[in-house]
Amino acid sequence: MKIQAVRGMQDLLPEKQKIFRHVEDVVRRVFSAYGYGEVDFPVIEYTQLFSRSVGEATDIVEKEMYTFNDRSGDSVTLRPEGTAGCVRMAQENGMLFNQIQRLWYAGPMFRYERPQKGRYRQFFQIGGECFGMAGPDIDAELIFLTARIWQELEITDQVTLELNSMGSVESRKAYEQSLVEFLSGSRSSLDPDSQRRLDSNPLRILDSKDPNTQAILSDAPVLIDFLDHESAEHFAQLRRMLDNAQLAYEVNPTIVRGLDYYNGTVFEWTTTALGAQGAVCGGGRYDGLVEQLGGRPTPAVGFAMGLDRLALLILEQKNPPGDSGIDVFIASMGGIARAQALLLGEKLRDQFQEVRVQVHCGNGKFKAQLKKADQSGAQIALILGEDEVEAGEISVKNLRDESVQYRITNKDLARVIDSIVVSR
Ligand code: HAM
Numbered sequence: 001m002k003i004q005a006v007r008g009m010q011d012l013l014p015e016k017q018k019i020f021r022h023v024e025d026v027v028r029r030v031f032s033a034y035g036y037g038e039v040d041f042p043v044i045e046y047t048q049l050f051s052r053s054v055g056e057a058t059d060i061v062e063k064e065m066y067t068f069n070d071r072s073g074d075s076v077t078l079r080p081e082g083t084a085g086c087v088r089m090a091q092e093n094g095m096l097f098n099q100i101q102r103l104w105y106a107g108p109m110f111r112y113e114r115p116q117k118g119r120y121r122q123f124f125q126i127g128g129e130c131f132g133m134a135g136p137d138i139d140a141e142l143i144f145l146t147a148r149i150w151q152e153l154e155i156t157d158q159v160t161l162e163l164n165s166m167g168s169v170e171s172r173k174a175y176e177q178s179l180v181e182f183l184s185g186s187r188s189s190l191d192p193d194s195q196r197r198l199d200s201n202p203l204r205i206l207d208s209k210d211p212n213t214q215a216i217l218s219d220a221p222v223l224i225d226f227l228d229h230e231s232a233e234h235f236a237q238l239r240r241m242l243d244n245a246q247l248a249y250e251v252n253p254t255i256v257r258g259l260d261y262y263n264g265t266v267f268e269w270t271t272t273a274l275g276a277q278g279a280v281c282g283g284g285r286y287d288g289l290v291e292q293l294g295g296r297p298t299p300a301v302g303f304a305m306g307l308d309r310l311a312l313l314i315l316e317q318k319n320p321p322g323d324s325g326i327d328v329f330i331a332s333m334g335g336i337a338r339a340q341a342l343l344l345g346e347k348l349r350d351q352f353q354e355v356r357v358q359v360h361c362g363n364g365k366f367k368a369q370l371k372k373a374d375q376s377g378a379q380i381a382l383i384l385g386e387d388e389v390e391a392g393e394i395s396v397k398n399l400r401d402e403s404v405q406y407r408i409t410n411k412d413l414a415r416v417i418d419s420i421v422v423s424r
Helices: 014-033 047-053 059-064 083-092 136-153 169-184 192-200 202-207 211-217 229-244 307-315 335-351 366-376 386-391 410-423
Strands: 044-046 066-069 075-078 101-110 122-131 160-165 263-270 279-285 300-306 328-332 357-359 380-384 393-398 405-409
Touching: 014 101, 014 122, 014 136, 014 307, 044 047, 044 083, 047 059, 047 075, 047 083, 083 101, 083 122, 083 300, 122 136, 122 307, 136 229, 136 263, 136 279, 136 300, 160 229, 169 192, 169 202, 192 202, 202 211, 229 263, 263 300, 279 307, 300 307, 328 335, 328 366, 335 357, 335 380, 335 386, 335 410, 380 386, 386 393, 393 410, 405 410
Parallel strands: 328 357, 328 380
Antiparallel strands: 044 075, 066 075, 101 122, 122 300, 160 263, 263 279, 279 300, 380 393, 393 405
16 A cells, blocks of 8 residues: 555645744744743643543534543543643643743644645644733733734735634623524524534534524624623723724624633634635633633633644745745866865855855756756855866856856855845
């Protein structure tokens, strides 16, 4: 049998990896501009962590987790998301009680979903989680931070912010009850998934893609009308903060998120450019989760963005960012020159840490080497032939302006390379 990648798992080839790196560089810069600390936690946790936080009746826990027994018989799960692990880490390391934390992480997550464009079984998230702050100001900060990331990635005009409040646990229960009452009358007209959810997780029915169910929902009671006073005030203040910053958003009362731990503010950044998988970032408050996992009550809020979807969005732009990755290509002809070319490459890397050099290796006619040099995206080719070696010189070919070629001695090399660094 020919061995292939596991279904739904993506290989990241250089072109896409470059975009991933670019996004990560931007995100790292932005998080650091807001004083967030980077953390990392394992991709495997005990299964209970996810069933108790994400929620037993969610799609993720019901049917999407990669769960197995390890060799000692413990049930472990490849993390389907980062919040649960981040809370576990923060609590286990004594980072929560009476403290304020602003943390971020990046890494692979795993969900056994039906693969399609923008939806994979291993996908990459970058997330931010904040602990110890109860007010709407930190919700606003997270939204500003994500908006800044879009701005730096130059995709601001492709994404829309959708906002909702899920209220307190009690107000949500009251809403759930009224939704169930409303939908029970039309039970048999709902899609099968929604019929099941009517008993297990009624709020998730709002997410149904079924047109019939959506038509029934158009007259359903709205979550935002059930908000308790405190949540309504929190939401109003958050909206004022966003208005003050002239940050545009839509209130979308159907955003309930697919994970159980949320309360109060929830938000999603969506795009219409990726077809069905339009959510590029989602998050919200989860003030009850730390306590639910055995810690002391700790207000919390966070978000995660999907790198795979962002990369698709960026790749669809006319001029995706990211350069070729090479500044100097070294071509050579003849055995002696070949050996010198390798040494020249090492010398340049010693002398100029920021210059990226590729030395042609293997056979290849001179013309073919220059073609490769052209395709590499490098700015110049340094050429070593027998002539050059004999004269102790190097030919320089400007790959951006084919007509320019000249010879230099070793001592001019620094000046030529410096000029590349400046113009990059
Ligand atoms: P989530 O909405 O499940 O939230 O995922 C966040 C983002 O991950 C989505 O908006 C999407 O871009 C990406 N994503 C999710 N599933 C897939 C998939 N199968 N393939 C590709 N991309 C995907 C969470 O995970 C929460 N932990 C966010 C959070 C953090 N809330 C509070 N703190």
